Amino acid sequence: MSLIVQKYGGTSVGSPERILNVARRILETQRAGNQVVAVVSAMSGVTDSLIKLAGQVAPHPTEREMDVLLSTGEQTTIALTAMAVNGFGGHAVSLTGAQAGIVTDGFHTKAKITNITPRRIHEFLDAGSIVIVAGFQGESFEGQITTLGRGGSDLTAIAVAAAIKADLCQIFTDVDGVYSCDPRIVKSARKILEISYDEMLEMASLGSKVMQSRSVEFAKKFGVIFEVRSSFNDQPGTLVKHETAGMEQVVIRGVSVDRKQAKVTISRVRDKPGVASRIFNEIATVNVNVDMIVQNVSDAGTTDISFTIPADELPKIEKHLGPIVTEIGAGGFAAQAGIAKLSVVGIGMRSHSGVAARMFELLGQAEINIQMITTSEIKISVIVDEDRVDEGARIVHAGFGLDEPDSPGNAFLEPAAVGGNGLQK
Ligand code: ADP
Ligand code: ASP
Ligand code: MG
DSSP states (O other), rough: OOOEEEEOOOOGGGGGGHHHHHHHHHHHHHHTOEEEEEEOOOOHHHHHHHHHHHHHHHHHOOOHHHHHHHHHHHHHHHHHHHHHHHHTOOEEEEOOOOTEEEEOOOOOTOOOEEOOOOOHHHHHHHHHHHHEETTEEEEETTOOOOOOTTTTTTHHHHHHHHHHSSSSSEEEEEESOSSOOOOTTOTTBBBEEEEEHHHHHHHHHHHTTTTTTHHHHHHHTTTTTTTESSSSOOOOOOOEOOOOGGGGGOOEEEEEEEEEEEEEEEEEOOOTTTTHHHHHHHHTTTTOOOOEEEEEEOTTTTEEEEEEEEEHHHHHHHHHHHHHHHHHHOOEEEEEEEEEEEEOOOOGGGGGGOOOHHHHHHHHHOOOOEEEEEETTTTEEEEGGGGGHHHHHHHHHHHTTTTTTTTTTTOOOOSSSSSGGGGGG
């Protein structure tokens, strides 16, 4: 008998028929001789409508009340799923995050799980029940309802799998697995059979929303091997796990797109110690996540500093930029939305060179202008105009041979003599 955690996302539980489909799958898994914990999301669109609803009654609802509101989405699904299982003659009980023993810190709307006491889960499993747990939510030490950030049901599933030492953790979604790029953008994208935690983490953080990035971080930390697969068929999906020897042979594992970015440039900033710290400390006080930062070489004692942030955070910092520009004696600032980040990811980049040159060449040939560049050991990201980013993704995907079954990401490269990082790429 195995202990299995299954997570079903919003689309998979998006209608009564789909909830019945999920209930059938869960029951089949149990009847095959396993113990089953199912983590479910809110029905698709529900979390977004609740957020919209909140905006209609108050311009700035408190985050505490947002959590009370948003947690109802998942609470609806656990009850409906348990009812559906029971309707088929099975035995299921639903548990909210708090009832399942999921304890978080007190940071409403983006709480972190601090520990899980799965006593109740075990009791119900031992009594022969299927346990249906609400994703995305927990309870703080102070007894407040909290939520885990968008896409947080993935985190619930991985964390519960770690806490109950599950034999298997399956993330069921509306695609057959993790693809070399979002199949909605690149039709020829291919399913990846195995991917390392680090690559999955980069892809998730760089815009491949198939997994919540914090859940992948958690899986890596606690060694939870998980499979991403479809709730609509029985195809095997993608296994996410620690790096294995063969994985470095593939140079580019995937291409990610992150839209809705904005770029801010502060011009003629005095080139002296403490200025960057002043700018970014000010931005940190309003809790805006800065992503890429580029500082030009100094010219006549001044320099330009550009950085990117999520576009919807722009209004939050715009009113701070004027005063800070005046305070540090800079020339001015310009903010530009409508840009997007395009990235290639692969652990094989550590041991192969020429990846950056090839990516720039492909974009250059298509006359797609690169506005900013950042690299890490296993990724290269560029900022381009949002309206060219899908085309860019398709060109880069094809150019690295990712369309072809037998040469994923390796089409053009020979292993380099030295490990590449930074500009060596
Ligand atoms: P769920 O509701 O099951 O959590 P999500 O909508 O969060 O599902 O994630 C699944 C979606 O992720 C897919 O429909 C797909 O469009 C998108 N996606 C983005 N990048 C990728 C990728 N590299 N591979 C597969 N799907 C991806
Ligand atoms: N319902 C939440 C969201 O839409 C959590 C999840 O689906 O994972 O973000
Ligand atoms: Mg999701």
